[in-house]
Amino acid sequence: GIQVEQSPPDLILQEGANSTLRCNFSDSVNNLQWFHQNPWGQLINLFYIPSGTKQNGRLSATTVATERYSLLYISSSQTTDSGVYFCAVWGSARQLTFGSGTQLTVLP
Amino acid sequence: ETGVTQTPRHLVMGMTNKKSLKCEQHLGHNAMYWYKQSAKKPLELMFVYSLEERVENNSVPSRFSPECPNSSHLFLHLHTLQPEDSALYLCASSYQGTPPELFFGSGTQLSVL
Numbered sequence: 179g180i181q182v183e184q185s186p187p188d189l190i191l192q193e194g195a196n197s198t199l200r201c202n203f204s205d206s207v208n209n210l211q212w213f214h215q216n217p218w219g220q221l222i223n224l225f226y227i228p229s230g231t232k233q234n235g236r237l238s239a240t241t242v243a244t245e246r247y248s249l250l251y252i253s254s255s256q257t258t259d260s261g262v263y264f265c266a267v268w269g270s271a272r273q274l275t276f277g278s279g280t281q282l283t284v285l286p
Numbered sequence: 287e288t289g290v291t292q293t294p295r296h297l298v299m300g301m302t303n304k305k306s307l308k309c310e311q312h313l314g315h316n317a318m319y320w321y322k323q324s325a326k327k328p329l330e331l332m333f334v335y336s337l338e339e340r341v342e343n344n345s346v347p348s349r350f351s352p353e354c355p356n357s358s359h360l361f362l363h364l365h366t367l368q369p370e371d372s373a374l375y376l377c378a379s380s381y382q383g384t385p386p387e388l389f390f391g392s393g394t395q396l397s398v399l
Contacts, residue, residue: 182328209385219374221390228385264329268385273342276329 180205180269184277191255191284199250199280201265209268210241212250215279216261224250224263255284289313290391292377298397299367307362307394309377315389316382318360320352323374323393335360336382367398 181204191197201210212224225232225239227248232239236255241248252259262279269275290311299305311318320332334342335354349371351363360377376393380386 209387211387213390219376219393219395221376221378221393223387223389226387266329266388272384273331273334273344274388275331278328 179271180207180267180275182265182267182275182277184263184265184280186280187278188281189283191282193255193257193284193286195255195284196251196253197255197282199252199263199282201248201250201267201277203246203248203267203269205246205269207243207246207267207269209274210243210248211266211274212239212248213264213266214259214261215264221264252282255282257284257286260284290377290379290389292375292391292394294394295392296395296397298399299364300399301367301369303367304363304365306364307375307377307396309360309362309379309391311358311360311377311379311389311391313379313389315379316357317380317386318354318357319378319380319388320360320362321376321378321390323376325373329376333362364396367396369398372396372398 183202209228213221229243236253238251264279266274266276317336321329333352353361374393377391378388
């Protein structure tokens with residue numbers, strides 16, 4: 179099946195810093211979603227982005243489907259941004275396959 | 287209420303118990319999913335229901351039994367679980383179609399003693 183790799187696995191930032199999270203996938207995909215899992219376990223939808231670039235406040239995402247990667251940008255990070263960020267792709271297997279996530283810690 | 291609601295939030299059960307997890311979606315979706323999230327592992331798809339028919343069963347042991355009585359409700363019945371079944375169980379919903387956008391609930395943290 180399709181492989182999804184996220185990097186870095188762990189990231190520690192000072193509040194106010196910017197960061198870039200990466201998601202690589204091994205095959206062509208029809209969809210890609212970014213999620214933020216908060217400390218209470220809730221998976222919050224950030225972006226539905228099969229291709230192109232989208233922005234939502236301090237967050238933006240870019241997917242380059244032909245090169246099989248997506249990037250999530252977090253600017254001016256806040257402590258509430260802490261948690262695990264997952265990317266998930268919908269490929270030929272017709273199911274959403276998740277990466278292992280990036281654990282982000284934003285220090286005050 | 288809005289979104290996807292799961293109950294209970296936490297559950298502790300013995301290996302001989304029978305319990306059920308409940309999921310309800312208020313988004314008007316017609317597909318529902320169960321995922322398992324174990325420590326240090328990616329989310330794993332367990333079951334998919336589309337238009338109340340089970341369309342996916344990812345080699346899940348029979349001690350997990352899903353039920354989808356209508357498009358808004360999804361259950362996961364548990365019996366004779368093992369300690370390795372301890373995990374966060376997440377429900378999601380979406381509109382039918384490819385590719386869908388999934389929306390998740392807060393999960394049930396299950397501990398099997």
